[in-house]
Amino acid sequence: MVAVSCFLGACSTLPTSGPTGPQIVKSAEKSSTNIAIVEVSDASVLPPAPEHAQWILPENTPPPTDMIGPGDVISIFIYEAGVPLFSGTVSESGGAFDPSVKVQTLPPSRIDDNGDIVVPYAGRLNVAGKTLLQVQNLIRGSLHGLSQNPQVLVTLQQVINNSVIVGGEVGQPGRLVLQTNRERLSDVLALAGGYRGNAKDLLLRVRRGPHVAELRLSDVLQNTEVDAIAYPGDRLTLLQDPLLFSVLGASGRVQQVPFSRGTMSLIEAIAAAGGPNSSHGDPEAIFIFRYEKDDAGNSKPVVYHFNMMKTGSYFLAQQFALRDNDVLYFGNAQANQPSKLIQLISQLFSPIVTVTNAANALSN
Known part of the structure; x- marks a missing residue:
């Protein structure tokens, strides 16, 4: 009897799966961190649905595809008539060109970090940010007066800039x-x-x-x-980087649950978590914990409370958009303590009953 009295006196200290709904509300009201409790009873208190995300990037008009920049490698072909300025191995062009026209293929030129290339007789030329046609005209102009009407063809051999x-x-x-x-x-x-x-x-x-x-x-x-x-x-x-929400309290399991799709409602989250445990969960105490931005842009803790014993709450839960890192909490039923006490007493007396039954069986 003394042991039973001790257990009855310790009823309030029995472990639970978490605080009850009233305990959460009471502790939030007394908190020094200004936690806001929102009783979700109609659509007017629902937070606004997340807006479509947008890029915060400068939107520039893309440059021409043949614009040259540092790192690009170009090939330069110079066509000359008459006495050529460039010496070395030359090949006569055919087709529509005059037989006296010679073509000189210069070694591939890589645009350096300053955007420059070096062309024999023309010297150092800045070509970064120019198109192939502009580079051709630049080289041709630089050779003017040194060669008889040179013609220049520039092609991209290796593309880095674009x-x-x-x-x-x-x-x-x-x-x-x-x-x-x-x-x-x-x-x-x-x-x-x-x-x-x-x-x-x-x-x-x-x-x-x-x-x-x-x-x-x-x-x-x-x-x-x-x-x-x-x-x-x-x-x-x-x-x-998957979207996740955490499940705590009297749900029967504590876990992180990934979103089933890009956007989820609270009712889908409750279903994914399995709902409140039938033996010790309280459907009147379902909470969402999250941080939200105030008008000044500062983060503040907010707790949304849903009473799923009310029919309207199911419709409101369908409109409540879940967010990444939300915490879904199922409150512990207030009737949970006595039921746990009964289970504990049953476990306490179970060995005694077993020994008594065995002794009676032997005496018979």
Whole structure:
């Protein structure tokens, strides 16, 4: 009897799966961190649905595809009539050219970090930011007066400037040349062998000069307005970053659950978590914990309370958009303590009852 009295007196100290709904509300009201409790009883208190994400990147008009920049390698062909300025091995051109016309192929020229190349007799020329036609005219003008009406042809042998770097969760990471400068971000990923994994779990990071922006890949693929044009020099990286929400309290399991798709409602989250435990969960005490921005842009803790014993709450839960890193909490039922006490007493007396039954069986 003494043991039973001790257990009855310790009822309030029995372990639970977490605080009850009233305990959460009471502790939040007394908290010094100004936690806001929102009783979700009608649609007017629902937080606004997340807006479509947009890039925070400079949107420049893509340059011509044959614009030259540092790192590019070009080939230069100089055609001369009469006495050639350039000596060395020459080959006579055929076709429509006059038989006296000679062509000189210069060694491949790489544009240096300053955007310059060196052409014999013409000297050092700055060609960065110019098209092939402009470079041809520049070289030709530099040779004027040194050769008889030279004609110049410049071609791109290796393209560095008009390219993007693609890495991360793609089939073929590396450098990719933009052929038209009208390729969109989704086109670049397709040309890089496609993405690996689920689009909703991937984050597309774009570095454009000093600017860096991130967007969920599913948003890029589903929203054509977000699928921006790739710009030469862009660096695209696909990162594995799934959307998750945490499940705590009287749900029967504590876990992190990935979003089933790009956007989820609270009712879908409750279903994915299995709902409150039938033996000790309280459907009147379902909470969402999150940080939200106030009017000044500061983060503040907010707790949304749903009473799922009310029919209207099911419709409100369908309109409540879940966010990444939300915490879904199932409150502990207030009747949970007595039930646990009964289980504990049952476990306490179970060995005694077993021994008593065995002794009675032997005496018979």
